[in-house]
Amino acid sequence: MNKIRAAITAVGGYVPPDVLTNADLEKMVDTTDEWITTRTGIKERHILKGEGKGVTEMMYHAVSQMLEKNNIDPLEIDFILCSTITGDMIFPASANILADKIGAKNAWGFDLAAACSGFLYGLEVASKMVESGKYKKVLLVGGDKMSSIIDYTDRNTCIIFGDGVGCVMLEPNEEGYGVQDSILHSDGSGRLYLHQKAGGSMKPPTHETIDAREHYVYQEGKTVFKFAVTKMADVTHNVLSRNYMTGDDVDWLVAHQANLRIIDATAQRINLPEDKVLVNIDRYGNTTNGTLPLLLSDFESKFKKGDNLLLSTFGGGFTWGSIWLKWAYDPK
Ligand code: UT7
Numbered sequence: 315m316n317k318i319r320a321a322i323t324a325v326g327g328y329v330p331p332d333v334l335t336n337a338d339l340e341k342m343v344d345t346t347d348e349w350i351t352t353r354t355g356i357k358e359r360h361i362l363k364g365e366g367k368g369v370t371e372m373m374y375h376a377v378s379q380m381l382e383k384n385n386i387d388p389l390e391i392d393f394i395l396c397s398t399i400t401g402d403m404i405f406p407a408s409a410n411i412l413a414d415k416i417g418a419k420n421a422w423g424f425d426l427a428a429a430c431s432g433f434l435y436g437l438e439v440a441s442k443m444v445e446s447g448k449y450k451k452v453l454l455v456g457g458d459k460m461s462s463i464i465d466y467t468d469r470n471t472c473i474i475f476g477d478g479v480g481c482v483m484l485e486p487n488e489e490g491y492g493v494q495d496s497i498l499h500s501d502g503s504g505r506l507y508l509h510q511k512a513g514g515s516m517k518p519p520t521h522e523t524i525d526a527r528e529h530y531v532y533q534e535g536k537t538v539f540k541f542a543v544t545k546m547a548d549v550t551h552n553v554l555s556r557n558y559m560t561g562d563d564v565d566w567l568v569a570h571q572a573n574l575r576i577i578d579a580t581a582q583r584i585n586l587p588e589d590k591v592l593v594n595i596d597r598y599g600n601t602t603n604g605t606l607p608l609l610l611s612d613f614e615s616k617f618k619k620g621d622n623l624l625l626s627t628f629g630g631g632f633t634w635g636s637i638w639l640k641w642a643y644d645p646k
Pocket residue numbers: 344345346349350353354430469470473474534535536537538539542571572573576600628629630
């Protein structure tokens with residue numbers, strides 16, 4: 315019997331309609347379109363507005379659209395994994411809420427938190443469940459409502475992040491397509507440089523924590539940048555070299571969209587020409603868990619059966635890694 319691999323068989327994506335441009339931010343903090351564009355590559359990001367709307371609102375839209383487009387009955391889904399750091403509530407898991415919203419009555423699931431590497435970590439976990447042979451239709455969703463934890467008076471962070479969600483369906487494949495290899499890392503000592511100070515069990519919410527603006531993302535950008543630029547490039551190179559591959563063998567680099575300069579450094583490390591590097595950071599900013607699946611959804615029509623995709627991330631934790639997969643279908 316051939317080895318069972320986990321192949322992506324469908325993708326979906328959703329960003330909310332409201333747009334926050336660099337020109338809008340110029341009116342909110344001391345920044346310029348020129349600074350943001352040259353330092354990050356971002357021009358605009360989408361923001362989820364509306365009372366009572368959390369991340370599962372966007373997950374619902376992304377997944378429903380994918381199910382409809384691909385004629386998938388939600389009752390066929392066995393398992394749902396939601397990678398997010400901005401779940402609707404601390405508990406229950408957004409996977410439970412999403413299952414209810416889409417009518418996936420036969421699925422169980424949970425959330426996974428690994429900051430910007432959450433979708434990549436989720437792909438590793440979900441693909442192992444498919445490879446086990448027990449789960450036939452696994453829904454992996456990644457995304458965040460970053461606007462719920464961003465301080466729009468802090469120019470160091472508010473220019474970077476946006477809201478958005480993407481999703482993929484994973485199914486068993488015995489023809490050699492799907493996830494081929496992965497290298498994942500984490501280093502908790504990096505927590506000092508990128509975190510949310512209050513709201514967890516170490517520092518539950520109080521009037522003081524709110525007054526001190528401790529429920530927002532805190533980032534020492536320069537330090538994070540230095541780690542990101544080397545670690546993401548290294549791990550991407552390593553997953554290739556241990557499979558005796560070079561950049562010539564790669565069709566698409568699907569890299570976390572945190573900063574265009576970090577993406578470029580990763581591409582250069584494996585000698586990849588610009589036309590193989592997928593970029594949508596200009597339109598969405600950093601959607602944290604949403605960046606990789608939104609790339610897959612935006613560029614789905616370019617992928618051909620057998621294409622080698624390299625997915626790479628770096629994020630809070632620190633967390634980082636790279637996964638090599640063979641695309642399983644031609645444009646639909
Ligand atoms: O996705 C999770 C992982 N996160 C990342 O990978 C993000 C990594 N970090 C970055 O992308 C970059 O560090 C930032 C985009 C956050 C910042 O860019 P930078 O080139 O590292 O800028 P910097 O923090 O070194 O600041 C350079 C200057 C400073 O001024 P001085 O001290 O040189 O006078 C900042 O105060 O730019 C200033 N600055 C700004 N100026 C205009 C910082 N933010 C802004 C701003 N507009 N928004």
